[in-house]
Amino acid sequence: xxxxxxxxxxxxxxxxxxxxxxxxxxxxxxxxxxxxxxxxxxxxxxxxxxxxxxxxxxxxxxxxxxxxxxxxxxxxxxxxxxxxxxxxxxxxxxxxxxxxxxxxxxxxxxxxxxxxxxxxxxxxxxxxxxxxxxxxxxxxxxxxxxxxxxxxxxxxxxxxxxxxxxxxxxxxxxxxxxxxxxxxxxxxxxxxxxxxxxxxxxxxxxxxxxxxxxxxxxxxxxxxxxxxxxxxxxxxxxxxxxxxxxxxxxxxx
Amino acid sequence: xxxxxxxxxxxxxxxxxxxxxxxxxxxxxxxxxxxxxxxxxxxxxxxxxxxxxxxxxxxxxxxxxxxxxxxxxxxxxxxxxxxxxxxxxxxxxxxxxxxxxxxxxxxxxxxxxxxxxxxxxxxxxxxxxxxxxxxxxxxxxxxxxxxxxxxxxxxxxxxxxxxxxxxxxxxxxxxxxxxxxxxxxxxxxxxxxxxxxxxxxxxxxxxxxxxxxxxxxxxxxxxxxxxxxxxxxxxxxxxxxxxxxxxxxxxxxxxxxxxxxxxxxxxxxxxxxxxxxxxxxxxxxxxxxxxxxxxxxxxxxxxxxxxxxxxxxxxxxxxxxxxxxxxxxxxxxxxxxxxxxxxxxxxxxxxxxxxxxxxxxxxxxxxxxxxxxxxxxxxxxxxxxxxxxxxxx
Numbered sequence: 001x002x003x004x005x006x007x008x009x010x011x012x013x014x015x016x017x018x019x020x021x022x023x024x025x026x027x028x029x030x031x032x033x034x035x036x037x038x039x040x041x042x043x044x045x046x047x048x049x050x051x052x053x054x055x056x057x058x059x060x061x062x063x064x065x066x067x068x069x070x071x072x073x074x075x076x077x078x079x080x081x082x083x084x085x086x087x088x089x090x091x092x093x094x095x096x097x098x099x100x101x102x103x104x105x106x107x108x109x110x111x112x113x114x115x116x117x118x119x120x121x122x123x124x125x126x127x128x129x130x131x132x133x134x135x136x137x138x139x140x141x142x143x144x145x146x147x148x149x150x151x152x153x154x155x156x157x158x159x160x161x162x163x164x165x166x167x168x169x170x171x172x173x174x175x176x177x178x179x180x181x182x183x184x185x186x187x188x189x190x191x192x193x194x195x196x197x198x199x200x201x202x203x204x205x206x207x208x209x210x211x212x213x214x215x216x217x218x219x220x221x222x223x224x225x226x227x228x229x230x231x232x233x234x235x236x237x238x239x240x241x242x243x244x245x246x247x248x249x250x251x252x253x
Numbered sequence: 254x255x256x257x258x259x260x261x262x263x264x265x266x267x268x269x270x271x272x273x274x275x276x277x278x279x280x281x282x283x284x285x286x287x288x289x290x291x292x293x294x295x296x297x298x299x300x301x302x303x304x305x306x307x308x309x310x311x312x313x314x315x316x317x318x319x320x321x322x323x324x325x326x327x328x329x330x331x332x333x334x335x336x337x338x339x340x341x342x343x344x345x346x347x348x349x350x351x352x353x354x355x356x357x358x359x360x361x362x363x364x365x366x367x368x369x370x371x372x373x374x375x376x377x378x379x380x381x382x383x384x385x386x387x388x389x390x391x392x393x394x395x396x397x398x399x400x401x402x403x404x405x406x407x408x409x410x411x412x413x414x415x416x417x418x419x420x421x422x423x424x425x426x427x428x429x430x431x432x433x434x435x436x437x438x439x440x441x442x443x444x445x446x447x448x449x450x451x452x453x454x455x456x457x458x459x460x461x462x463x464x465x466x467x468x469x470x471x472x473x474x475x476x477x478x479x480x481x482x483x484x485x486x487x488x489x490x491x492x493x494x495x496x497x498x499x500x501x502x503x504x505x506x507x508x509x510x511x512x513x514x515x516x517x518x519x520x521x522x523x524x525x526x527x528x529x530x531x532x533x534x535x536x537x538x539x540x541x542x543x544x545x546x547x548x549x550x551x552x553x554x555x556x557x558x559x560x561x562x563x564x565x566x567x568x569x570x571x572x573x574x575x576x577x578x579x580x581x582x583x584x585x586x587x588x589x590x591x592x593x594x595x596x597x598x599x600x601x602x603x604x605x606x607x608x609x610x611x612x613x614x615x616x617x618x619x620x621x622x623x624x625x626x627x628x629x630x631x632x633x634x635x636x637x638x639x640x641x642x643x644x645x646x
Binding site (some may be wrong): 100125127130140158 | 269270271272273274275277323416417422426429430432433435436437531533534535536537544546547548549551562
């Protein structure tokens, strides 16, 4: 069974952490992953940096630029991760934009993920229809779970469609924003969380965007299965490097 | 082969809508409605009236006699430089603002490179009383100061894009991020035939007035609708899409696209996408773009801010790979020389973008009886600082 599905079947709320590979230092990737697992994180999203991250706010943009300046490439990331399964057992997802995957070759990319022990992908700018028409069979061939996003503006009909097409979890974007933009949740988010919970979707939902501390984590996971922290963790890395990662994680849960 | 967009939003293998889910509702709303709304009688009436009374259309098709004599062929200039605001960009912004109003949007965002599209957007927002925010690369703000002042006078807020190369690509990223953060009340007026479907087709349709008029005007002057060639500069490619549009599926009309070679194709400082690009995804569209082997988008260079874009519209990518279009690249130096030459021979100061299209006559020979229509997409007023420092005027 895919590690993501196994994790989702556990009777607990999930903390998922995103970080940009190659940031703050080029070779921090494995250290960060090991530290996150040791700190009790449930799921890790390894960000493949891209020059033009459209859905990201300034924090993740800057970390991506820095990672690329440090020399991160798709191949280097795969090389860094080559023996990662000797060290950690929690689910690992690669998150990034579609163009670097397309240039590496979609099938080659998926094969490499399987070889390393990557469990899934999140590619926000690969739309559902394109995925289903051209890439789904390849993802499935290599046992990769693809995760789609929904937002407060996504229509109920499209949410149903995305639910049908998903076989892991749904990435529930908390508000209409780029990453790291909003602080705290208002009535609008609470209504949205209620509305999605009442849809009784077959896939659990994990909330992302705007989770930065225990308060927002608690609010997001009242109904959803878990929450994703990205920009807040990047800021932690920016200020503290790879030390004290467990302090950060403990402050969330 | 048909060179228009197909029902799935593709030109051959190029196009589509590679957008994050956050943009899906907006782009889908446009996709579902743009053809219906723009074909309504009331829309067409208002659009045509504004193009006539406000923009000053039809723009002349001018036979450039001395220029033609010099190059021993027959050159017509489609005078988009005479449009209100100084370039063809306003054809599209008029169309999109009317569409935005009908979609109930009251906040307009745009990206701009040379500033022409920003000015054209600020202009129509003033005309309609809508809020206007224009994203512009920090470097472009410096080299196109007069257009920044124009936008401000027209009531727009100009926001500098400080990421990446600080030019058009980055301004477009910032505009897209704004749209993600403001999905309900905002319409994004993209200025070129780039971005996710339906933008390339929608912008091309609004700009197609250029070739529609050319057909009629050429029939009057030469007794034929079709020239032997249509020529345009291509950055994203909106003026080119406009002059090609009604000729796309007429194989007897040669299509010539002129890209900015910058300091030379092999210098690493160039914006010649067809020569240097590879298929990939930029700003929601699968097209040719300049990138590293790793899929990171590279930073282009051209003396002309309007051509300084690492991609090209999917229509043009298809014209290139199918062989329907002939692609030529022109260096900064050759473009500047051609711009000055048009001043001296015809008394017309062209935008540096358009000067690239004029420069091909030094490289490529035409027959004596050929009829060549060059889209003179904009006037050079905005480029005076560049002309002054380049030629020590």
